Every structure is written in C-alpha cells, then in structure tokens.
Amino acid sequence: MVKICCIGAGYVGGPTMAVIALKCPSIRVVVVDISAPRINAWNSDQLPIYEPGLEDVVKQCRGKNLFFSTDVEKHVREADIVFVSVNTPTKTQGLGAGKAADLTYWESAARMIADVSESDKIVVEKSTVPVKTAEAIEKILTHNSKGINFQILSNPEFLAEGTAIQDLFNPDRVLIGGRETPGGQKAVQALKDVYAHWVPEDRILATNLWSAELSKLAANAFLAQRISSVNAISALCEATGANVTQVSHAIGKDTRIGPKFLNASVGFGGSCFQKDILNLVYICECNGLHEVANYWKQVIKINDYQKNRFVNRVVSSMFNTVSGKKIAILGFAFKKDTGDTRETPAIDVCKGLLGDKAQLTIYDPQVTEDQIRRDLAMRKFDWDHPTHLQPLSPTATKEVSVCWDAYEAAKDAHAICILTEWDEFKSLDYQKIYNAMRKPAFVFDGRNIVDVEKLREIGFIVYSIGKPLDPWLKDMPAVA
Numbered sequence: 001m002v003k004i005c006c007i008g009a010g011y012v013g014g015p016t017m018a019v020i021a022l023k024c025p026s027i028r029v030v031v032v033d034i035s036a037p038r039i040n041a042w043n044s045d046q047l048p049i050y051e052p053g054l055e056d057v058v059k060q061c062r063g064k065n066l067f068f069s070t071d072v073e074k075h076v077r078e079a080d081i082v083f084v085s086v087n088t089p090t091k092t093q094g095l096g097a098g099k100a101a102d103l104t105y106w107e108s109a110a111r112m113i114a115d116v117s118e119s120d121k122i123v124v125e126k127s128t129v130p131v132k133t134a135e136a137i138e139k140i141l142t143h144n145s146k147g148i149n150f151q152i153l154s155n156p157e158f159l160a161e162g163t164a165i166q167d168l169f170n171p172d173r174v175l176i177g178g179r180e181t182p183g184g185q186k187a188v189q190a191l192k193d194v195y196a197h198w199v200p201e202d203r204i205l206a207t208n209l210w211s212a213e214l215s216k217l218a219a220n221a222f223l224a225q226r227i228s229s230v231n232a233i234s235a236l237c238e239a240t241g242a243n244v245t246q247v248s249h250a251i252g253k254d255t256r257i258g259p260k261f262l263n264a265s266v267g268f269g270g271s272c273f274q275k276d277i278l279n280l281v282y283i284c285e286c287n288g289l290h291e292v293a294n295y296w297k298q299v300i301k302i303n304d305y306q307k308n309r310f311v312n313r314v315v316s317s318m319f320n321t322v323s324g325k326k327i328a329i330l331g332f333a334f335k336k337d338t339g340d341t342r343e344t345p346a347i348d349v350c351k352g353l354l355g356d357k358a359q360l361t362i363y364d365p366q367v368t369e370d371q372i373r374r375d376l377a378m379r380k381f382d383w384d385h386p387t388h389l390q391p392l393s394p395t396a397t398k399e400v401s402v403c404w405d406a407y408e409a410a411k412d413a414h415a416i417c418i419l420t421e422w423d424e425f426k427s428l429d430y431q432k433i434y435n436a437m438r439k440p441a442f443v444f445d446g447r448n449i450v451d452v453e454k455l456r457e458i459g460f461i462v463y464s465i466g467k468p469l470d471p472w473l474k475d476m477p478a479v480a
C-alpha cells in the first residue's frame with residue numbers, strides 16, 4: 001500500500017488529501033500538523049475550515065484510509081510520498097521584508113524530513129514557493145540524507161477556496177514538475193499514478209521544476225491582474241456614466257478574453273494573490289528586471305486604490321464624516337462560501353472607516369468574532385503566521401461589535417457596506433432593513449449583488465461599484 005503523508009493540515013493540505021483518500025482507496029493518507037487544535041478539529045464534527053462538500057468527503061474516508069495526526073515525525077518516517085503544504089507567508093522582517101516569501105516553515109519541515117527519514121522518499125512541494133525553492137530544499141535534504149534518496153517534485157495547488165472540492169474533483173490541470181533525470185522522471189510518474197485515479201491523463205502536465213514553480217506564481221498574477229483591470233475600468237465607468245457590468249459582459253464575449261474573473265468589486269483578497277505577486281516582484285527585482293517588477297506591482301496598487309476609493313465614497317457621501325455613525329458591515333470573509341479572512345478587503349475598509357471614527361457592526365455567516373477582532377488588530381503580513389506569533393489580545397476595536405444577524409447589524413445604522421457576496425445578502429428583506437435604519441439610509445455595495453433600482457425605490461441611496469452614480473453621490477465626488 002502506498003503511504004502518503006502531508007505536512008500542513010490547512011486550507012490546501014486538508015481538502016487535497018481528503019480528495020486523494022476518497023479517490024484512491026488503495027492509498028493510506030495521513031495529514032499531520034504541529035497545531036493540535038487544528039488536528040483535533042479535523043478529527044471532530046466541526047472541521048477547522050468551511051468548504052462546501054468537504055465534510056462529506058472527510059466523513060467518507062476518515063478512519064479508513066484518511067487520518068489526521070500531530071505525530072509528524074512518525075508519519076513522515078513511514079511515508080513513501082511526503083507532501084509539504086505549510087504556510088509560506090510574506091517576510092515581515094529582514095532582507096526582502098514586505099515582499100519575499102518567508103520559508104521558515106518550509107525549511108524546518110525539510111530539515112525534519114531529513115532527520116527522521118529511514119527510507120527513500122518523494123518530497124512534493126504543495127505550498128506556493130519562490131522559483132528555485134526546490135533546489136534549496138534538495139540541498140537541505142541531500143546534505144543531511146544519510147544515504148537516503150530524496151526526489152523533489154513541485155506540484156502547486158490551483159484550487160480556489162469556496163469551490164475547493166469541485167476544483168479538486170475536476171481540475172483544469174494538475175501540474176507536476178520534476179528533475180529531468182531518470183530518478184526524477186520515475187518520481188513524476190509515481191505522482192501521476194496517484195492523480196490518474198480520477199484525473200484524465202491529458203490534464204496531468206509534466207514540466208521541469210522551475211516551470212512548475214513559476215507557473216503557480218504567474219497563474220495567480222494573471223488572475224489578480226484581471227480583477228485589477230476590471231476594477232480600474234469601474235472607476236472610469238463611475239466617472240463617465242458607463243455601467244461596468246455591461247462593459248464586463250461585452251468584453252467577456254470576446255473568446256480571446258472570456259467571461260470569468262471580470263466582476264468589479266471592492267478588491268481582491270485571500271491568502272494568495274497579494275503574497276504571490278509580491279513574491280514575483282521580489283524575484284524580478286533580484287534578477288534585475290525592474291520594469292517587469294513595476295508592471296506586476298501595479299496590480300496590487302490598483303487593488304489598494306479600489307479599497308481606498310470605496311472608503312472615500314462612503315465617507316464623502318455621508319457629509320464627509322462618519323464619526324460616531326453606525327455602519328453595518330455585511331460580510332467579512334474575502335469571498336463567499338469560505339470563512340477565510342486572510343487579506344480580505346474588509347480589513348482595509350473597516351480600518352479606513354474606523355480611522356474616520358465610525359462605529360461598526362459586523363456580520364458574516366462564517367467568521368467568528370474572535371477572528372474579526374484579531375484581524376482588525378493585526379499588523380500587515382502577520383496574518384499568515386501561527387497564532388502564537390501573532391499579537392496577543394486585540395485592542396483598538398471597541399468601536400466594533402459583531403452580530404449574528406444582518407438585521408441586527410443594520411438596526412439604527414446610517415449605512416450598510418456589503419463586502420462579501422454571500423448569497424443570503426441578495427435575498428434580505430431590504431424594506432425591513434430600511435425601516436429600522438437612520439435616514440438618509442445608504443447602501444454601499446462592494447460586490448454588486450443588490451438590485452439597485454429596487455433599493456432606490458425603497459428609499460435607499462445606493463452606491464454600486466462601477467455603476468451609474470446615484471444623483472446624491474454625483475454632487476459629492478470622492479477623491480481617491
């Protein structure tokens with residue numbers, strides 16, 4: 001029986017391994033993590049992450065060929081294939097701070113693999129890493145190998161949170177990078193054999209190591225670039241009276257462009273886009289490619305501009321001050337169908353409004369109060385480090401209260417900001433909400449999900465990103 005061990009039971013390690021276990025009953029899969037609470041949660045009825053369909057997959061194979069454990073060394077030692085899916089945050093200190101990837105967690109995992117191994121292993125990079133990380137890992141492993149043969153593969157993960165299970169069941173492609181040596185190619189074939197249990201062969205792509213590593217960074221940069229492109233156009237739409245939804249639809253009909261990832265919004269978030277672009281920028285700079293670095297940096301700058309623009313719209317519409325005004329924040333996760341808040345635009349928008357002394361009532365169906373307070377208290381880039389390395393008790397957030405209901409959040413509020421596109425926000429009883437709010441009552445839709453005309457009929461002043469402006473807002477232009 002092939003034995004797989006995955007180091008890192010996070011958003012990638014957990015779902016990916018659960019799907020491998022489900023699709024390959026002949027393989028034994030153990031997911032290990034240094035975080036006992038996380039592993040306990042994976043072994044309980046309350047999984048540590050929310051992902052549609054995940055619970056069902058885990059329940060089908062947990063205890064049969066899928067296990068979760070904190071005994072990292074034992075399971076690594078026993079495995080034939082070791083996936084490494086630890087976090088690779090942006091460095092907060094030292095060389096490359098604010099840009100380069102922090103490989104502390106990766107390196108310590110690699111050293112541990114070298115220390116405990118007693119048999120040959122295939123080590124698979126699942127984490128997103130800078131180009132040539134495999135080479136560094138290879139050096140760590142071979143210099144400590146005690147004669148054991150390690151083959152390193154790069155197998156970046158392309159799943160999207162919120163649709164992770166669907167993406168894993170039916171991936172556009174699986175990418176496997178390996179050394180072009182006989183040993184390397186044999187390892188590539190072994191991993192191909194795992195995926196071949198359910199992925200059609202023509203979707204399993206084999207490349208060299210560096211191409212696989214770079215493809216992951218490039219794919220995320222391209223996806224984020226589309227969002228920043230449409231968001232840049234949304235600002236122009238507001239200035240000219242065009243409607244960004246109509247423009248996106250028209251652009252997307254061009255088969256060379258395609259319709260996906262063209263929704264204007266308050267900005268992209270999530271643990272990967274910004275981190276991976278910063279990483280790409282750093283690699284370009286290290287290679288003296290400053291023009292290329294500046295090109296990609298602009299994708300992040302437009303994203304920051306879009307969040308600022310949103311905050312400025314809110315403040316300027318409400319007589320240039322939100323001081324002491326209650327504002328309901330609907331949605332805090334970085335997108336619907338996930339509880340993940342890493343780099344969510346909601347953090348910057350809330351901080352912007354708190355900076356203008358607003359009182360916030362926040363509601364998200366999947367994010368806990370503790371997480372929200374932690375996020376609002378955290379320094380930039382600290383979010384992707386383990387909890388014990390994050391700042392202790394949240395401060396400076398007494399102007400924030402967290403509710404378990406959108407109606408409660410909106411009661412007596414001057415305005416509502418929709419920051420996540422949860423389906424339930426489309427079907428709220430907005431008349432009931434309007435009746436319970438202060439007047440004039442504002443809706444700032446950062447995800448373009450409400451029926452603007454219907455809300456205006458009710459009496460709301462509505463701002464919807466990239467849509468023709470409410471007459472009220474026209475007289476109060478926001479300067480970004």
Ligand SMILES: NC(=O)c1ccc[n+]([C@@H]2O[C@H](COP(=O)([O-])OP(=O)(O)OC[C@H]3O[C@@H](n4cnc5c(N)ncnc54)[C@H](O)[C@@H]3O)[C@@H](O)[C@H]2O)c1
Nearest residue numbers: 008009010011012033034035085086087088105127128157
């Ligand atoms: N989240 C996504 O949608 C996504 C998608 C594709 C790729 N990625 C990449 O995958 C990697 C993991 O991302 P994630 O979102 O799953 O992160 P995560 O923070 O949810 O999970 C990482 C886990 O690794 C554990 N860990 C760290 N060091 C360890 C060690 N030495 N031994 C054992 N466990 C250790 C941590 O405790 C944590 O539970 C990152 O490189 C990320 O860029 C993420």
